[in-house]
Amino acid sequence: MTEELDAGMVARTIAESDMLSEPAPGRAEVGAARRRKEDARLVTGRTRWTDNIQLPGMLYVAFLRSPMAHARLTRVDVSGALGLPGVVAAFSGRDLADEQGSLPCAWPVTEDIVIPDHPPMAVDEVRYAGEAVACVVATDRYRAADALEAVEVDYDPLPPVLDMTEALTEGSPKVHEQGNRSFVWKFAAGDIGAAFQDAPVVVERTYVQQRLIPSAMEPRAVVAQSDGDAFTLYSATQIPHILRIMLASVTGIPEHKLRVIAPDVGGGFGSKLQVTAEEVILLLLARRLGKPVKWTESRSEGNLTVHHGRDQLQRISLAAEADGRIRGLKVDLLADMGAYLMLVTPGIPLLGAFMYNGIYKMDAYDFTCTGVFTTKMPTDAYRGAGRPEATYAIERVMDELAHELGLDPVEVRRRNWIRHEEFPYATIAGLTYDSGNYEAATDKALALFGYDKLRAEQADRRERGDHVQLGIGTSTFTEMCGLAPSRVLGSLSYGAGGWEHADVRMLPTGKVEVVTGSSPHGQGHETAWSQIVADALGVPFEDVSVVHGDTAVSHKGMDTYGSRSLVVGGIAVLRACDKVKEKARQIAAHMLEASPDDVEFAEGTFRVRGTDAGKTIQEVALATFAAHDLPDGVEPSLDSSATFDPENFSFPHGTHLCAVEVDTETGGVKIRSYVAVDDVGKVVNPMIVEGQVHGGLAQGIAQALFEEAVYDAEGNLLTTTMADYLLPSAADLPDFVTDRTETPATTNALGVKGVGEAGTIASTPAVVNAVVDALRPYGVHDVPMPCAPERVWRAINGGAA
Amino acid sequence: MTRITVTVDGIAYEEEVEPRLLLVHLLRDRLGLTGTPIGCDTGNCGACTVMLDGRSAKSCSVLAVQADGSDVVTVEGLSADGGGWHPMQRAFHEEHALQCGYCTPGMIIAAIDLLKDDPDPSDDAIRHGLEGNLCRCTGYTNIVRAVRRGARDMSGQDAATATGEGGR
Numbered sequence: 023m024t025e026e027l028d029a030g031m032v033a034r035t036i037a038e039s040d041m042l043s044e045p046a047p048g049r050a051e052v053g054a055a056r057r058r059k060e061d062a063r064l065v066t067g068r069t070r071w072t073d074n075i076q077l078p079g080m081l082y083v084a085f086l087r088s089p090m091a092h093a094r095l096t097r098v099d100v101s102g103a104l105g106l107p108g109v110v111a112a113f114s115g116r117d118l119a120d121e122q123g124s125l126p127c128a129w130p131v132t133e134d135i136v137i138p139d140h141p142p143m144a145v146d147e148v149r150y151a152g153e154a155v156a157c158v159v160a161t162d163r164y165r166a167a168d169a170l171e172a173v174e175v176d177y178d179p180l181p182p183v184l185d186m187t188e189a190l191t192e193g194s195p196k197v198h199e200q201g202n203r204s205f206v207w208k209f210a211a212g213d214i215g216a217a218f219q220d221a222p223v224v225v226e227r228t229y230v231q232q233r234l235i236p237s238a239m240e241p242r243a244v245v246a247q248s249d250g251d252a253f254t255l256y257s258a259t260q261i262p263h264i265l266r267i268m269l270a271s272v273t274g275i276p277e278h279k280l281r282v283i284a285p286d287v288g289g290g291f292g293s294k295l296q297v298t299a300e301e302v303i304l305l306l307l308a309r310r311l312g313k314p315v316k317w318t319e320s321r322s323e324g325n326l327t328v329h330h331g332r333d334q335l336q337r338i339s340l341a342a343e344a345d346g347r348i349r350g351l352k353v354d355l356l357a358d359m360g361a362y363l364m365l366v367t368p369g370i371p372l373l374g375a376f377m378y379n380g381i382y383k384m385d386a387y388d389f390t391c392t393g394v395f396t397t398k399m400p401t402d403a404y405r406g407a408g409r410p411e412a413t414y415a416i417e418r419v420m421d422e423l424a425h426e427l428g429l430d431p432v433e434v435r436r437r438n439w440i441r442h443e444e445f446p447y448a449t450i451a452g453l454t455y456d457s458g459n460y461e462a463a464t465d466k467a468l469a470l471f472g473y474d475k476l477r478a479e480q481a482d483r484r485e486r487g488d489h490v491q492l493g494i495g496t497s498t499f500t501e502m503c504g505l506a507p508s509r510v511l512g513s514l515s516y517g518a519g520g521w522e523h524a525d526v527r528m529l530p531t532g533k534v535e536v537v538t539g540s541s542p543h544g545q546g547h548e549t550a551w552s553q554i555v556a557d558a559l560g561v562p563f564e565d566v567s568v569v570h571g572d573t574a575v576s577h578k579g580m581d582t583y584g585s586r587s588l589v590v591g592g593i594a595v596l597r598a599c600d601k602v603k604e605k606a607r608q609i610a611a612h613m614l615e616a617s618p619d620d621v622e623f624a625e626g627t628f629r630v631r632g633t634d635a636g637k638t639i640q641e642v643a644l645a646t647f648a649a650h651d652l653p654d655g656v657e658p659s660l661d662s663s664a665t666f667d668p669e670n671f672s673f674p675h676g677t678h679l680c681a682v683e684v685d686t687e688t689g690g691v692k693i694r695s696y697v698a699v700d701d702v703g704k705v706v707n708p709m710i711v712e713g714q715v716h717g718g719l720a721q722g723i724a725q726a727l728f729e730e731a732v733y734d735a736e737g738n739l740l741t742t743t744m745a746d747y748l749l750p751s752a753a754d755l756p757d758f759v760t761d762r763t764e765t766p767a768t769t770n771a772l773g774v775k776g777v778g779e780a781g782t783i784a785s786t787p788a789v790v791n792a793v794v795d796a797l798r799p800y801g802v803h804d805v806p807m808p809c810a811p812e813r814v815w816r817a818i819n820g821g822a823a
Numbered sequence: 824m825t826r827i828t829v830t831v832d833g834i835a836y837e838e839e840v841e842p843r844l845l846l847v848h849l850l851r852d853r854l855g856l857t858g859t860p861i862g863c864d865t866g867n868c869g870a871c872t873v874m875l876d877g878r879s880a881k882s883c884s885v886l887a888v889q890a891d892g893s894d895v896v897t898v899e900g901l902s903a904d905g906g907g908w909h910p911m912q913r914a915f916h917e918e919h920a921l922q923c924g925y926c927t928p929g930m931i932i933a934a935i936d937l938l939k940d941d942p943d944p945s946d947d948a949i950r951h952g953l954e955g956n957l958c959r960c961t962g963y964t965n966i967v968r969a970v971r972r973g974a975r976d977m978s979g980q981d982a983a984t985a986t987g988e989g990g991r
Binding site for chain 1: 841843844848851852855856857858859860861862863864865867868870897898899901902908912913915916917919921922923924925926927928931946949950951953954955956957958959960961962963964965966967
């Protein structure tokens, strides 16, 4: 396909040569598939998970959790636990009511938003099954669990509130006194009335974004330790820096007396972007007892109480011309907040508000989101966070539009998308997409997929009435990444900025330490940041080490989520390197007895222009350390810091194509092939990028086919274990075909866009579009997610799906 | 309390344990072998998989007393003397078959066990053979590649080394 691509666009295919573990001599580190530095400890078990931590005198904490979705607490008596073997202390929510504060919500999205009080342990009322009502501290984890049985609680049942639409009706039971509506947030652009008036085609659909459980493999764990008036908190968190600030404000422990450490963290996917009840309580227990305390959740405890994702009801209407060109789009969203607003709960659906228009041009757009309280676990960020929901709705509706018009789904997208020569493009949702080439990514994906051949096979199977039907699903998506420009976050009422920080330390021996404010938990920053620094400073990849995740070492950061680490944090690293080089140039010039203006830097050496005289950066580092002969007024240090605030989001995009075989007799769906062509801009490490895409695909496909958090009519979570909540295994997923096009971002020095969420955002609609496409001959136009066999079978057989 | 003797990664231990103590808690909390993590409480995820008398077992589903007299090999005991890596550990590194790494110890042990029954498995056999080990990061594509590479690198090796028996 390369020869068909436009000149301004560099098409790449992931060839074997790109996956070499070291760059060829003289070649840049950035772009090489360096094997990861992180792996050495991870494959050998020399890991530092929070639950591994054992401290002298450490005590174990267990929480008693509400078995009821909604009830008044009339009695919580922990006295029975006290005096049991090994039990050191036990507390109810009321015991800690004066010091536990309220868990924070940092994103009050409207002026009149309802943000209810959220005590870490319930005091008067429980509002979801799993909410903590008491805790026990004991000498080992078994005894702590035993003692929970001796805590007595009387619950006075209140009616559960489980359905968002009913929750908003007059007379519904209330989750909070203030009512079940948390906020209404609106966005409008263009004349939506005109767009829909006399529109030749209007497609109206309702989609359910089912509730998901993020399910990072490492369960949450917290260790808290007091040292006089200072505290150290270890947590399996994505956000040590944000956590430090938030815990300081909740507990009153001054920020400078609180150190937060995120050791090795076993995945997050947004679920560890949170300030949790357990983190607050463990700190309070360490303060009260003067002993280190540890809590590690069981998986069933985690399914109940790690924040959930998605759970939205989407009403979407699209008006189009007869030729398929979109006139306008209306979205009316109900977003389930769960029982409380947690760290960024209300902002999650709004991250989607700017993405419903996708990659398409239109004249008008109208968006309304209502945040609704229910008696369920609160929702919050889960991989993609608002953007998968938006992408799902628009990409499903584009297939519906194609069907109504009798057009090929790819063709209807072609007629609407922003052409590559139209960038930068100001979208109807108010963003400016800096770059992209949807034509190139789509052409490449179609060729890899064998689109025409599969369509021919589909026609053949339809004609034969084969009981196994073939379906083809398309998803042409973009996303906003690199969260985020601080000014934009401010305009959206977010509580903080979106910059990132880096320190680069040049050690006397010429080795380099990089301190990053990003907080990786599987992404491979130690490797990728080393590649960036190796190129920037001309030092060997092996001579760079990257430290992170400890606020005593990395004092400043905004942490890792929203595909932001490379786009924001990586650029901060690059800028800090620039400052190191500038300082070193002054000293090198002095050493070379030349003017700094005549000294140039390449591949690790400062040279006087036009001569062979040079000093390596390592020589400069040593001379700076000795400081015997530095220029007047120059400090003896090359160390530098940079804090980078992006001017815009980045906009990765891509075209994903999925072929499924649907057994119309059993409803079974099998993914036959999956092609993902992603454009994430310039690539630092193609191996890591490919891995991120693979993992993202698995999670997006899992939403389409397997996963759903289910509450029963009383508000009990039924999917509390991995036996009930169906995470896909290797046997459930296909081999993925991934490739890339490369349209560099124009808004940062590396041209990078971010890749953490792309696979998840794109894949869910690709799969469901394929399932529905297979079933069009049966008059099926939707199958609710997850498209499990029973639902598919019911859709085919006309039953209520 | 029950007295048990168990050999873990080549070292013999004698321990007094409560009958209800899980093998994985013996390893982690008592013996300090934290390389074997816990991912669930229902035996579904496989993160805690170890070799128990030469076959893979989920150590969250085995009582310490059941391991009395047994030989256990964890991910920490796979490497040969001198810190070299087991071919399967190297294969996981080379093929980028891990991201957060939490499932990796169990996945590696399960993969080694899989090759005992089928030294040259097809991709499909690998996928079904690892069904009891969940990974949330990789989407499995690179894990399948790694097991294929591990199988290739282990074929022709001394059987005891290749299967992770005998510890250090």
